[in-house]
Amino acid sequence: MATAETLAPVTTEEPVTSVGLFDLTRQRDRLGARIEARIDDVLRHGQFILGPEVVELEEKLAAFAEAHHAIGVSSGRDALTMALMALGVQPGDAVFVPGFTFSASAAAVAPLGAVPVFVDVDEDTFNMDPDALKAAIAAVKAEGRLNAKVVMPVDLYGLPADYDRISAIAAENGMRVLADAAQSFGAIMGNRRVGTLAPITATSFYPTKPLGCYGDGGAILTEDEALSEEIKMIRTHGRQGSGDEAMRIGMTARLDTIQAAVLLIKLEAFAAELDRREQMAALYTELLAGDFATPVVPAGMRSAWALYTIRVPNRDQVRERLAEMGVGTGLFYRVPLHKHPAFKQWAPDGLSLPVSERLADEVLSLPIHGDIEGREVRFVVDCLRKAVG
Ligand SMILES: Cc1ncc(COP(=O)(O)O)c(C=O)c1O
Structure with a gap:
């Protein structure tokens, strides 16, 4: 529940004359001093890349979502591309995305040479329509040109997609599910939180997201140890641990330590x-x-x-x-x-x-x-x- 400590009380009885779509200034008034103190710690210790704040945040994100692994990455879009890489998506693969979402959901597929297949959404929830998904998979299989590989539902506006039905359809067709949860970190389905609704989940900490940092940032959550290790390699040039050999093609896609410091306070x-x-x-x-x-x-x-x-x-x-x-x-x-x-x-x-x-x-x-x-x-x-x- 909101408490006086965590959320500012009404500060004025002045009549309301305007309301912005988003307003981060009040959050900054509440949390700014504590955020600045944590940023200052980072400036002092100087571990700007994968510093202790990133590790602490990853533990706390995983605990919040009750997920096994959370990996801090550079953005929500990069998180999607990295998850697809970890799932082994390659040229000739089809990734099923809803037709009504942010452009990044499809753009994330393209760098891998795979093809986004657009699926219509449900009139009520605005999320991927499982019946339309079934039909789209059947059409791809019938055509035989692409390999139906991954379903990527999006939790539009923060509402989880119908993971029960979508996961069953994916399983019937030997496909994996990647959740585009850029907008839904913190949401719940049944007794499970976003981060555990699919084997692998990508989220965004873009400033206006429900949990936003002061720049670009994102995270991947997964229940799968092997995928988690793969993502950690991908985010640091394909290197494993402190080794300098590229074990696979990777990216420069880490969450900045300063952004992790900001998020640690915001997560509270x-x-x-x-x-x-x-x-x-x-x-x-x-x-x-x-x-x-x-x-x-x-x-x-x-x-x-x-x-x-x-x-x-x-x-x-x-x-x-x-x-x-x-x-x-x-x-x-x-x-x-x-x-x-x-x-x-x-x-x-x-x-x-x-x-x-x-x-x-x-x-x-x-x-x-x-x-x-x-x-x-x-x-x-x-x-x-x-x-x-
Ligand atoms: C549904 C969806 N997917 C992906 C993204 C990409 O996230 P980011 O802006 O962190 O790259 C967004 C961000 O707006 C989004 O809303």
Whole structure:
């Protein structure tokens, strides 16, 4: 639960006149002095690469997610590519990604010479549709040109994908599952946390993610010792331990020690921030239900609420009006993956992903973060009602 110590109390009764989509300044006010002290420790000991803070963070991330291994890496996108490398993805392999997600989910596949295959998403959860996945795998197998290798569900806006069904489909087809949990660290499915819902999970610490650092950063979590060792080699030029021989092709893809120091303090406040996000999402849903298409959270799941996203038919007009009223909103995402210029080469002629295409026209993300207050949510909702009216 949020406590006075971990989250700032309401500091003013001034009327709300604007609300930004994200606001990291309040978190900085709460945690800044402690973060600076930990950064100062790093500046003093000077182990900027894989220093003790990285090791400490990896232990704490693994403990938080109740996962066996956590490995700090340079970004969420690199985490995806590294996980695919560890899974042995190579030219001629197909990696199944949802059609409605951030471009990095597909871009991570390309450097390996593999092909992203776009799968439509579920109308309610916005996550990969297991039936569409089944059909896409069957089509790839029937064509016989690519080897169906990995399924990469994305936990969009912080909500875990349907890992039960997706894992079963992957197993039936002899495929592995890699979770793109860039937006969902801290979320829960049943009694398991993100990080353990797939054999290997990639997350991002981009500053505006639920757990964000002050630059680029990410992590890979896995239950598999061999994959964990492979990832550690990949992040340091393919070297094993302190040896200077390249045992495999690797990358320069470590989490900076300074970013680990920042994250160690932020992780202490993370559970309370997740609670605040959850409470404020519930308030939005209570105030909007009946009049707006609000997010659907299946039974047994808890979202990390990276974003609170509704569907609005005349979205662009509403967004403009909200901006005039001082409300920041976001469009995640305006273009489905198969329509990106860089990915058209992998979109067979006439490929249609109707749900992804509809969502891209209608989604609108409202302000949410670990310090947002109820009165700000009420302000946003009042403005939204005026904007659509
Ligand atoms: C779904 C998804 N995948 C991958 C990434 C890439 O993460 P990063 O920005 O840390 O490279 C993001 C980040 O925005 C994301 O939202």
